[in-house]
Amino acid sequence: MVYVYATHGYLLANFLDPETNTRGDEYGGSLENRTRLVREVIEETKDAVGDRCAVAVRFAADERADVDGQPILGERREMFALLADLPDLWDINIQDYSLEMGASRFVKEGALEPYMRWVRSVTTKPVVTVGRYTSPDAMVRMLRSGVTDLIGAARPSIADPYLPMKIAEGRLEDIRECIGCNVCYSGDSLSVPIRCTQNPTMGEEWRQGWHPERIAPRATDSLVLIVGAGPAGLEAARALGRRGYRVALAEAGKVLGGRVTREATLPGMREYIRVRDYRVQQLQKLPNVEVYLDSRLTPEDVLEFGADHVVIATGARWRRDVFGPKRFYPIADPTTPVLTPDDIMEGTLPTGPTVVFDSDGYYMGGVIAERLRQAGLSVTLVTPADRVSPWAEETGEGWRVPGHLIGLGVELLTAHGLVWFDGQKVTLACEHSGREKTLAATGLVVVGQRAPVDGLYTGLQALAGEGPLPFTLARIGDCDAPAIIAAATYAGHRYAQDLDRPVDLDQPLRHEKIDVGAELALAWQRAAE
Template structure:
């Protein structure tokens, strides 16, 4: 076999006493399952090991009830009762030749301990760093001894559970980084003041962990390349104490996992952050230590990955989101199937699971978190049950996923799209500022459909109910999407907005994406609260409009907080000169003035405006579905065995939900699914 330019990625890497079979390293990442849903957690990690990842880690794992982060769901190793759940994961990961790692966590002032009601402990009497009205207790020497013991005991439990690698977590604002930082550590004892003192607790815990498990397990340290707390422009690190800290610690652990404190850039949206964005921060770390270095960068390109290793930036290619989008990414690279990779689009919908305390989902990979409870596999479909034909109407994300998945099952599929352009809302939204990579949702599925001879695609094929019955498929799925509403109907206006003048120039995102743009003074009214309102405002400002973004919420893009969109979106709009008007509910627009009322007091104000863009709710385009149900030939024993509406046509939602709907329809067609109990629950009683 001829050499591949990616062979370097499949070289083994020695990490202390253990060896990773390749350089693909799934770094610790949140799952929304953790200790609450151990089987969902274990099976999800197993699929990554099966897909070729050389190292598979847990999310952060609390070592004691004083580091309780609920409603953010973490793993736990509080006592021996936690061992069984972790052992299930390590056994499954080992079955595929991968190493299993656990990231131990002492939370400090980031913890409110809302569930356990324990007092948070930190370097000082600090305010809660996650915005809760609790302060931490300044740790005395007895507390420090306790923390060291808790961490050591958790490491020993990790060893019993079968882990190969254990983390000391010293970044992202958790306890150890609170001791490291001059900003949060104002102690006057042996653990504060001079650098050697601020590093002391980290050094002691590394040494404790090595002493407990180092003969059989590797010890990793997760560490920020910005030890001064950041603050520089994106991609332009400000020199801090990193080199001095490495001078004291460089050779202690077996591996360094390097990131930065700013989550919104480390795991930045593709809208704002390019692939391999952390290279300026990480590039010099290998010169400071002889130990292997791993970091992340939303790596989706094998060329970029190989380049990072060849140029000496990294020893291991770290990934969280790319491993979620495609658990089989390493195997596909090794087998030369690059076109089969489901590339991460950088939407961060996976991260919403952490904020919401629910199992993570993925726009590209609808099987994420469904490996155990639904029995879904990202690369395998259940076989077809008959030779029936399926007609899918609509080639947006739902229709494309349904056609792809049904084609893999073996069904003969006809995919009819009313327009010339495939992709539906994905294609339209990918034209908006920063959303180019949304198109990967369409492109991946079209590439896969092209390989399936049993799937036919018909463009410019708008269908009527009569034509559907003439085609005479066995099953019909309507996936015709949704349109943005023009009446103002939304979460804060369930009766619509009565004061919209009949002749007033009103636009929706559909108009914007079709190239019909307002001019002059524009108010964008956002009652959707995700990314669309801010993206539309950005586009119109770039086109020269004077833009005001108005929302009935207290903040811009409130739901975008769960994807780390809100902060950067607001900063972008302010930099562009967009005016922000929050806690304002739209009352009327007559073509010259927008009248809004304060969300709290009702007091009205006016804003001069030539045009209004409504980003509120969407209306399902389900007319064809209703026509089919009303068609004279449609009976319970008629020619169509089943008719369904799926995706936005059924209930408008996010793109990830649209893809999931198409996949679920494909899995369930003619399958034995208990409609009353479609899920296995993961509740454990002891």
């Protein structure tokens, strides 16, 4: 299929838009003139490809973004009617990319539906649209109601490329549902390889040979003990279980999921629980995986267990201090209570006006501020960055975070570092001038760095110092290096893939060497000929 892109502010979209198209020739002015270039490109593309493939056009159903779910159509319908039967397929999206590409914190499944209702009545050609569809029921409803002919899925098929096949086979419990975190999109924003929180094989199909559904059978009869059932531990257990290993998964708490179970209770974060639920459902199908809840292990317990391989995935906890340019420094007397996101998630909330100091810069600062506003507290979100939640801009959440928080009544203060908290006020310093200011607050929540919970790992290492351990020892996920959830599922999967597999440390990944100099010389030579 060949696409003609007449949306997303690209060149063709600019021709359609009277605000950007100020031409005085036959390509500007009237609606017909502004539509001319798109018409010609569609016609010429169709001529060029003949009957070898279909030509699709991506086109926005609305004219202007305003309130979610309330389309401003303007002249879109008329414009569409001029082109209606030209392409083989219409791919209909909307103007507001923060809604189309919406993160689940702000946008739920099927958000484009209200924009789509008129489209099919104006064309005889099939129509497709998107909307982070992972639920077969929602897809069927869209098709039955006649809003669209086909369901498009970008993120849902990154999270699970086999989504259509699983629906066709009735294996709904096997669907690895996208959680709408937009970590995949951050790869796009940063021009780095795309990662997916739910699908750790994403981007590793070629260079590591990982398949989203298939995994090599076990190489030995080993017993693997995984300690910690957060995203890394759960994914390691699932993938090792699929390989056929005997696996014991020990979790200190009463529930599985670790950080995703806790974070999913925060405002807007409900869909993150899919990271746990998908894996727990898969574990239930694996008789070779035993899960032990309420099982806090000591190094001696681990030794006694008799596993061949031990992998520690005990996660991380938020720190109460703050990282300065070179080191962590305290920001309150030890007797002054300073809270962290872990406290909030575990139910300990401040009782008065609160400063949330966010030097993490991703979603947690904003989410905690929202949680405290829900509890009726007066909240100021302070960040040393020039923008609130700067890293969330890479995922597209940043497009909505400041407006969302302001709408909730959260005060925002950027470019200020945290100097001290005495229980009554927070002293801050401007990042640019160093000038200090104080905010009256009886609560302080620091959203800064996280420290690995690695006591068990270091305890086992200490035992190893007394004599060789009777098992291999590794640590994965946040317990190794606190990072985003996608890094944890990746680490768990990688551990499972690499177990009993010889890894060439000099060349762990498949790669191709291209001599750019030689390629260029060849290209010049060809051009000269």
